Amino acid sequence: MKYCMQCGSEYQDGVKECADCPGVELVDAETLRQPHTPLSSESATRKFVRATTAEDPFTAEDYVRVLEAEHIPVFVRPRRDGVVDALTTGSLEPWWEIMVGEEHAQRAIQLLAQEKSRLDSTADExxxxxxxxxxxxxxTAPPPGSL
Structure with a gap:
């Protein structure tokens, strides 16, 4: 089998050039693996880590909006289901986890800390x-009993 160096598409041995990437010659699997390019048949995996948590859906949506504006891959993972009361259930887990690609974690944490400060100051105001x-x-209310 032959593979495209640019997109990783797989071709029969007789094909010389990628149909999707004009001008790109095909190589064998061993050559393709040398620069650590995954083959099309290999699934690319991305590790996501928790950047922060949110206690309400509006804050979670705001955090996602901030990260997406910076083109940081993000998803929100709910941590609790149903009606939960910390007094009766003792569950202290946050409601939502904001997960980002591991390679973007530090930048995401910085952005989310800034956004949290902004939201806190807005709430204080x-x-x-x-x-x-x-x-x-x-x-300005009239004294009680004066009406």
Missing amino acids: AARAAEEEELETEA
Whole structure:
């Protein structure tokens, strides 16, 4: 069997050139393996590792959006199913794991830490605004029993 050096397609021994990659000569399997190029019949595997976790689906979606914008392969893996209450079940696992390709782990962890800081500051600002609004409402409300 002969193989294309560019795409790894497999051909019969009599074929000289790849049909999909014009101008690329075919080589035997041993030559193809020398530069560590996987053959088309060999499955390429990618190891995914946990970059972070998320406690709600909106945060998980936000993390995926950030990673996809940087072209980092990502998938979300749910860690728990059904109704779970940490007080009654004792399950302390996060709800979602954000998994990325091992070769992108460090960059993904940096990006997700920045995004987490941004989300935390946004949440803090929202909490302060809600407190201020509540204080304002209490200050302008008529005293009880005056109606």
